[in-house]
Structure formats: C-alpha cells, structure tokens
Amino acid sequence: MQYQSQSVAKLYFIAAIGLFLGQILFGTVLGAQYIWGDFLFPAIPFNVARMVHTNLLIVWLLFGFMGAAYYLIPEESETELFSPILAILMFWVFLAAGAATILAYLLVPYATLAEITMNDLLPTMGREFLEQPTITKIGIVIVALSFLFNIGMTMLKGRKTVISMIMFLGLVGLAVFFLFSFVNPHNLIEDKFWWWWVVHLWVEGVWELIMGAMLAFVLIKTTGVDREIIEKWLYVIIAMSLITGLIGMGHHYYWIGTPEYWQWWGSIFSAMEPIPFFMMVLYTFNMVNQRRREHPNKVALLWAQGTAVMAFLGAGVWGFIHTLAPVNYYTHGTQVTAAHGHMAFYGAYVMITLAIISYAMPLLRGRVANSNQAQIVEMWSFWLMTIAMVFITLFLTAAGVLQVWLQRYTETPMGFMEVQDKLEIFYMMREIAGIVFLIGLGIYIYSFFVGGEEEASA
Amino acid sequence: MSEVFTKTMARNIFYGGTTFFFLLLLALTFDTISVLPERDHRENITPEVVLGKKVWEDNNCIGCHTLLGEGAYFAPELGNVYKRFGNSTDAIKGFIMSRPKDGIPGRRSMPQFNLSEEELTGIAEFLKWTSEVNTANWPPNIQG
Ligand code: HEM
Ligand code: HEM
Numbered sequence: 001m002q003y004q005s006q007s008v009a010k011l012y013f014i015a016a017i018g019l020f021l022g023q024i025l026f027g028t029v030l031g032a033q034y035i036w037g038d039f040l041f042p043a044i045p046f047n048v049a050r051m052v053h054t055n056l057l058i059v060w061l062l063f064g065f066m067g068a069a070y071y072l073i074p075e076e077s078e079t080e081l082f083s084p085i086l087a088i089l090m091f092w093v094f095l096a097a098g099a100a101t102i103l104a105y106l107l108v109p110y111a112t113l114a115e116i117t118m119n120d121l122l123p124t125m126g127r128e129f130l131e132q133p134t135i136t137k138i139g140i141v142i143v144a145l146s147f148l149f150n151i152g153m154t155m156l157k158g159r160k161t162v163i164s165m166i167m168f169l170g171l172v173g174l175a176v177f178f179l180f181s182f183v184n185p186h187n188l189i190e191d192k193f194w195w196w197w198v199v200h201l202w203v204e205g206v207w208e209l210i211m212g213a214m215l216a217f218v219l220i221k222t223t224g225v226d227r228e229i230i231e232k233w234l235y236v237i238i239a240m241s242l243i244t245g246l247i248g249m250g251h252h253y254y255w256i257g258t259p260e261y262w263q264w265w266g267s268i269f270s271a272m273e274p275i276p277f278f279m280m281v282l283y284t285f286n287m288v289n290q291r292r293r294e295h296p297n298k299v300a301l302l303w304a305q306g307t308a309v310m311a312f313l314g315a316g317v318w319g320f321i322h323t324l325a326p327v328n329y330y331t332h333g334t335q336v337t338a339a340h341g342h343m344a345f346y347g348a349y350v351m352i353t354l355a356i357i358s359y360a361m362p363l364l365r366g367r368v369a370n371s372n373q374a375q376i377v378e379m380w381s382f383w384l385m386t387i388a389m390v391f392i393t394l395f396l397t398a399a400g401v402l403q404v405w406l407q408r409y410t411e412t413p414m415g416f417m418e419v420q421d422k423l424e425i426f427y428m429m430r431e432i433a434g435i436v437f438l439i440g441l442g443i444y445i446y447s448f449f450v451g452g453e454e455e456a457s458a
Numbered sequence: 459m460s461e462v463f464t465k466t467m468a469r470n471i472f473y474g475g476t477t478f479f480f481l482l483l484l485a486l487t488f489d490t491i492s493v494l495p496e497r498d499h500r501e502n503i504t505p506e507v508v509l510g511k512k513v514w515e516d517n518n519c520i521g522c523h524t525l526l527g528e529g530a531y532f533a534p535e536l537g538n539v540y541k542r543f544g545n546s547t548d549a550i551k552g553f554i555m556s557r558p559k560d561g562i563p564g565r566r567s568m569p570q571f572n573l574s575e576e577e578l579t580g581i582a583e584f585l586k587w588t589s590e591v592n593t594a595n596w597p598p599n600i601q602g
C-alpha cells in the first residue's frame with residue numbers, strides 16, 4: 001500500500017466477503033426448496049430467498065467494485081484519495097441501507113414493504129433484481145454519486161492513466177444505467193424493454209470495463225509487464241465488448257413483444273460477444289508468460305487467470321449456446337438460463353473481485369503477500385468454489401436440456417410442474433455442489449486467519 | 459500485438475466504435491418504441507390491467523414465475539396462463555384465491571396473498587392482456 005487513504009478499501013472488502021457468505025447461504029436454501037418444495041414455507045417463500053440471494057450478490061459486488069476503486073485509483077493517480085472521510089461515511093450509509101433492505105425482505109411481507117416505503121409514489125419495485133424499495137434505490141444513487149465524486153476528484157488532482165479512466169468510465173456507466181431502474185411504465189412491454197438497459201447494459205456492457213480495468217491493474221502489479229502493452233490490450237478488449245454488447249442486447253428482445261428484426265440484430269451481434277472474453281484469456285496468459293517478476297502473491301495471479309478462463313466459459317461459451325434466436329426460442333427462461341447466469345456471474349464478476357481482494361488485502365494488512373500456508377489454503381478455496389460452480393452449471397444445463405425436451409421441443413408437451421418432478425435428481429446434485437461451494441467459501445474466509453511466515457512487509 | 463497497431467489506434471476504435479454502436483442502438487430503440495403499439499395492443503390497457511400490474515409487482519410474483527420467459531424458474535410461465543386456463547379470467551382468480559395458507563405438503567407452494575376481489579380481477583385482466591401481446595409465437599406450446 002503506497003497511500004494511506006487506500007486503507008478505506010479494507011472496510012469495503014470485508015463487507016463484501018460477509019455479504020457473499022449470506023448470498024451463498026441463501027443459495028443453498030433456494031437449492032433445497034427446488035427439491036423439497038415446502039422447505040421453510042411459508043416463513044421464507046422461494047421468492048423471498050431468491051431476492052435475498054440475488055440482491056446480496058449485486059450489493060457485495062458493488063462493495064467489491066467500490067473497494068477496488070478506492071484501492072487502485074489513488075495508486076494509479078499517485079495521490080491520496082480526495083476524501084477518505086466521505087468514503088468511510090458512504091460505506092456505513094450503504095451498509096446500513098443494504099442490511100435494512102435485506103432484513104425487510106425477510107421480516108415483512110413484500111406487499112407490506114411496498115406499502116410502507118410508499119412504492120405508489122414512484123413504483124419501481126417487484127421486478128427481477130430491482131426489488132429494492134424506491135427509497136433504497138435513491139440511496140444507492142446518492143452513494144454512487146458521492147463515490148464517483150470522490151474518485152473523480154482524486155483522478156483530477158493526480159496522474160491520469162488508461163486504467164483509472166476505464167475504471168471510472170465503467171463506474172459512471174454503472175450509475176447512469178442504474179437510473180433506468182426508475183423507468184417503470186404501466187405497459188409491461190415497455191417496462192421489460194427498459195429493464196434490460198439496467199441488466200444487460202450492466203453485465204454485458206459497462207461492468208466489462210470495470211472488470212477489464214481491475215484485471216489490468218492486477219496483471220500490471222503481479223507480472224510487471226509494460227503498462228503500454230497491457231493498456232493497448234485493455235482498449236481492444238473493451239472496444240469489442242461494447243461494439244458487440246450494445247446491439248447484442250437484442251438477444252433479450254426476441255420474445256417479449258418487440259419487433260422480429262431483433263432476432264437478426266441480437267443473434268448476429270451477441271454471437272460475437274464471446275470475442276472479448278476470449279481475448280481476455282489470451283491476454284492474461286500472455287502477460288503471465290511474459291512476466292518480468294515473480295510476485296510472491298501467487299494466489300492473486302491464480303484468481304486473475306481463473307477469472308479469464310471462467311468468464312470465457314460462463315459468459316462466452318454458456319452465453320453462446322443459447323443466444324441464437326432459433327435456440328433461444330426453446331431455452332428462453334429455463335434452467336439453461338440459470339446455468340449460464342451462475343457461471344457467468346461467478347467467472348466474471350465474483351472472481352475478478354476476489355482477485356483484487358487477494359492482491360490488495362495482504363498489502364492493506366501490511367505485507368506484500370500472505371504466508372505460504374495462507375496462500376495454499378486460499379488456493380484450496382479457489383479450486384473448491386470453482387469446481388463446485390462448474391458442477392452447478394453442468395447439472396443445471398442437464399436439467400435445462402431435459403426441461404426443453406419434455407416441455408417444449410416435443411409434440412406432446414408435459415406440464416411445467418410434472419417436468420420439474422422429473423428433474424429432481426439434477427436438483428439434488430446441484431444442491432450437493434452448492435454445499436461444496438459453501439465449504440469452499442468457508443475455507444476462503446478461514447484463509448484470512450492463517451498465520452505463518454509472512455512475506456516482507458510492504 | 460505488433461508495433462504498427464498502436465495504443466492510440468486501439469483507443470480510437472474504442473471511442474469510435476462505442477459511439478457508433480450506441481447511436482445505432484438509439485436508432486433501433488426509436489424504431490422499436492414507434493412500432494410497439496401495434497404489437498402490444500396498448501389500447502386494451504384498462505385501469506384494471508394497470509392495477510393488475512401493480513398487484514403483480516407489489517407481491518413479487520416474478521420471484522417464482524417467469525412472465526414472457528423472464529423472471530424465476532421455480533413456477534409455471536404465466537405469459538400464456540390465460541390461454542392455458544381455457545381463456546378464463548375466473549379460473550385464474552380461482553387458482554390464486556384457493557392457495558392454502560400453509561402451502562401444500564411436499565409440493566412447491568404458492569403463498570396465499572389475500573387479494574381483494576378488485577385486485578384479483580386486476581391481476582387476471584393483466585395476465586389476459588399479456589397473453590394477447592404479439593410475442594413472435596413464443597412460447598412454443600401451451601405449457602409455456
Ligand atoms: C459476464 C457476463 C454475463 C453475465 C454476468 C450474464 C448473466 C446473465 C443472467 C443473470 C441472465 C438471466 C437474466 C434473467 O434473469 O432473465 C442472462 C441471460 C442471458 N444471457 Fe447472459 N450474462 C453474461 C454474458 C452473456 C454473453 C456474452 C452472452 C452471449 C454470448 C449471453 C447471453 C445471454 C442470453 C441469450 C440470455 C437470455 C436467456 C433467456 O432467454 O432466458 N450472456 N445472462
Ligand atoms: C458465487 C456463486 C453464485 C452466484 C454468482 C449466483 C448467482 C445467481 C444469479 C445471478 C441468479 C439469478 C439467475 C437467473 O435469473 O438466471 C441466481 C439464482 C439462483 N441461485 Fe445462485 N448464485 C451463486 C451460488 C448459488 C448456490 C451455491 C446455489 C445453490 C446451491 C444457488 C442457487 C440458486 C437458485 C436455486 C436460484 C434461483 C433460480 C430460479 O430462479 O429458479 N446459487 N443465482
């Protein structure tokens with residue numbers, strides 16, 4: 001750690017990991033409800049557990065991105081953070097708002113929550129991933145604005161690098177597209193149309209800039225490869241992301257009432273969306289091979305390589321398999337979608353966040369890298385979580401293919417509930433893999449407490 | 459990457475490409491919004507349908523169900539449930555009304571929402587309207 005104010009990142013990273021644990025606990029609850037339909041009913045209905053699972057995911061990733069920015073922006077700008085106090089204040093505001101919202105999901109019926117938060121004044125609730133009360137959404141915007149102000153001012157007074165510019169651009173995009181969550185017309189079709197401007201333009205648009213910047217930062221630090229080379233790659237990768245991903249949004253406009261021409265636009269452009277993810281693999285492994293130094297933090301590099309590979313598999317390969325309109329006609333809204341959603345989110349955004357935490361946390365705790373023992377424990381958690389996620393994806397894909405076969409791609413379609421009964425074995429195996437994931441996460445958390453001979457202090 | 463391809467060129471491709479394709483997206487969006495009325499039959503969005511969408515959102519139905527293929531994959535697709543239930547809004551209302559408070563043992567269960575008659579009519583009309591949107595022939599069959 002070169003600048004004192006980078007230490008605010010530590011708070012953000014700790015919160016991120018804590019919420020991550022909550023997310024996965026509720027994931028295993030959901031997995032159990034898929035097998036035993038009445039598990040925890042009516043105390044925690046499926047939809048409530050799901051909101052908790054997905055919203056915790058988004059919130060902890062946002063904590064991770066903000067922590068990453070607070071860590072890397074001062075270092076890139078070669079100056080102290082504009083206002084560490086503001087960063088700490090906003091941390092507590094965001095944590096309190098997030099915790100209150102999650103608790104409210106669990107403690108109050110959703111309709112009551114909508115009522116007491118006066119959703120009718122500006123209805124934004126009740127849509128997938130955007131379930132937060134309007135007041136929470138407004139809070140998110142305020143936190144985002146002061147965060148952007150803080151890192152923006154830091155960049156203004158310091159050195160401007162490509163990495164910090166791209167990071168900033170991605171984060172501004174994140175905030176700007178979140179504003180579409182306030183657009184909720186009475187017309188369901190228009191509502192759905194704009195909803196994707198948040199969800200798709202996040203994960204297949206501006207978040208890729210954030211991911212690219214974080215990955216480039218970790219690679220520069222751990223491989224010592226010339227910044228010029230890394231920055232050139234970064235530009236090409238994110239250029240491809242947006243060139244393919246903006247019109248690629250058409251892959252969500254096939255069957256929701258939007259015109260048929262989207263089947264062409266969406267299929268052609270989204271079929272190219274794997275390209276930037278593939279380039280990320282090439283580039284990461286290239287940079288590691290050309291490395292000019294042996295950084296003692298081996299596990300950070302493992303996460304960096306892991307994120308490139310898993311993002312390519314989850315987003316690139318699993319995205320491609322259902323993105324062409326004639327295929328999506330059958331797979332739309334099935335377990336195939338869930339399979340893809342899991343591996344893509346894990347591979348791209350979970351793993352890049354864990355990569356930067358892995359790199360920065362030891363430095364924030366006053367050492368270049370953790371002890372060998374601690375790194376080995378963390379590597380175990382890497383493999384357990386990653387392999388568990390591969391299996392979750394495979395089981396869900398198998399379930400999805402069978403679901404399509406029995407319910408859709410047939411002359412004699414079976415009803416939804418009947419088909420689900422037949423998929424039980426896959427849901428069983430998914431749950432087991434999910435528990436392995438949870439164990440892996442437990443080991444990950446434990447790795448922070450493993451002592452041993454530490455590397456020279458930073 | 460070779461020396462002929464410079465960082466400045468890469469940067470220009472990023473900014474130029476992004477601008478171009480964002481403008482293209484805006485153009486397509488503009489066209490979509492202008493032709494949507496023919497496809498979504500918005501003339502049929504009555505106050506009941508509007509209320510139905512509110513009930514849909516206030517009770518987070520999307521957290522278990524898909525609607526036109528989007529949402530959660532735990533419970534049946536509802537975009538065409540009106541047709542699956544024999545073009546009957548009463549059947550939809552009856553189903554929602556009759557959910558046991560404590561669920562059905564061993565089966566995936568839907569909560570009892572205690573909706574008023576007005577809200578039930580709203581949600582049924584909303585699902586009826588949704589089933590009439592031109593969705594390019596999706597879902598493939600009546601089972602959704
Ligand atoms: C890291 C990047 C990505 C993430 C995190 C991600 C995540 C997701 C998630 C969560 C969904 C489900 C949305 C819902 O609930 O309705 C989804 C849907 C979809 N994704 Fe991705 N995705 C990524 C990249 C891609 C790419 C590159 C492609 C194409 C090559 C793709 C193709 C699709 C398609 C076609 C759907 C719609 C599935 C359906 O019809 O049900 N995704 N994605
Ligand atoms: C880091 C790991 C995880 C990530 C990133 C993640 C992400 C997600 C996302 C994005 C969704 C929404 C999916 C969609 O709309 O397509 C989701 C839903 C879900 N997740 Fe996870 N999840 C993780 C771990 C788990 C685990 C370990 C389990 C279970 C053992 C689990 C079970 C579920 C279930 C059952 C759903 C609901 C699917 C449905 O709508 O029917 N998740 N998760």
Ligand SMILES: [Fe+2]
Binds near residue numbers: 204248249251252
């Ligand atoms: Fe997408």
